[in-house]
Amino acid sequence: MKITGIDCHVLLDPDYDVGSTSSAQDDIVIEVHTDDGISGIGESDVNPWIARACIEAPGTHTMGRGLTEMLLGENPLDIERLWEKLYVGSAMNGRRGAVINAIGALDMALHDLRGKALGKPCYEFLGGATRKAVRPYASLQPDVSNIDAYRDSMVSWVLDARRRGFTAAKLEVTPSGPYAHKGLQASNDRMTEVIAAVREAVGQDFVLMVDVQYAFPDANTCLATIRDWEKFNLFFIETPLPADDLPGYARLADEQPIPIAAGEWLTTRFEFLDLMDRGKVKVVQPDVGRVGGLTEACRVCELAKERGLTVVPHLWKTGISIAAAAHLAVATPHCAFIEFLPSELSESSLRKDLLTKELHMIDGRIPLPARPGLGVELNREALGRFKEAARRVKE
Secondary structure (H helix, E strand, C coil): CCEEEEEEEEEECCCCCCCCCCHHHEEEEEEEEECCCCEEEEEECCCHHHHHHHHHCCCCCCCCCCHHHHHCCCCCCCHHHHHHHHHHHCCCCCCCCHHHHHHHHHHHHHHHHHHHHHCCEHHHHCCCCCCCEECEEEEECCCCCCHHHHHHHHHHHHHHHHHCCCCEEEEECCCCCCCCCCCCCCCHHHHHHHHHHHHHHHCCCCEEEEECCCCCCCHHHHHHHHHHHHHHCEEEEECCCCCCCHHHHHHHHHHCCCCEEECCCCCHHHHHHHHHHCCCCCEECCCHHHHCHHHHHHHHHHHHHHCCCEECCCCCCCHHHHHHHHHHHHCCCCECCEEECCHHHCCCHHHHHCEEECCCCECCEEECCCCCECCCEECHHHHHHHHHHHHHHCC
């Protein structure tokens, strides 16, 4: 079997809002085709126009080769070798950032393709099943019209999540900071108020996590606020500081008891080594597409296991990434949860309509994936509609 072609689909939700902090509004979907007629699909959480350029651009010398040209004619089942070929061949332009994100989408598609070719779900090639189901947590997006509506909507969301069978939820608590919603800048004390209201509403048995989206400029500012959060029994606080402030992350780990989670933006195991060893985080959050695909995500999980750390993959895209994270979790015993937004609760039509087959939660768990590959299938009509919306942006 040989790779004969690669299709890059740049997709956009027609109703996208540039003021929204949500990458579920656009997508890069990759299809890798073979001479046997079998294709695999993948995606990555990165600007899709940039990712397409990374994949389709020709190379001009041995240290800056094109990703597509390195894959054409290759055996798609030899995934780990192909990852190294792509990483080394693109090293001058890549090593980190968007090129690795693009490799992640290609790698995801190759895993899907291999599973389909051999008639087995992806997790069987990642070490096999370590559990019978995956525990998802709900990601809750608030009303941002004002801080009181923010708090009340978060309480409403978490109660609805519990009714739907979730046993855990992550609160987006960012009324302040660089990624706060437009027009909503509240004091850090109001963050505490939101968490307190949610904890009171659901009681102590429901697992709560908090994502503050890089809200604090430094460790001192962060510690002044989160030292009051120990009483809320939080599973973790996600990305409290700028991604490169590793000394600050280490201080948070040393000077307060709540586990700190990070890693959603990181690429390759090498950045995660810094985060784990210098930043001292307790929860690592590889995003399968961004980190470099399932191949590299598995390496990150192994490094976390060696250090006794918990894995909770980040994902905020479509059911393609959800499936990839679920397969990773099935094969990773120290993966506690995966992030999961049911399509019917999403405001993004991309999340709602892109797939005709995807994974679903049943009784608070996502059952062991059974279909070959990732187990998802594209909705071709929706794919065309989102491609047309993306095309119009450039006109």
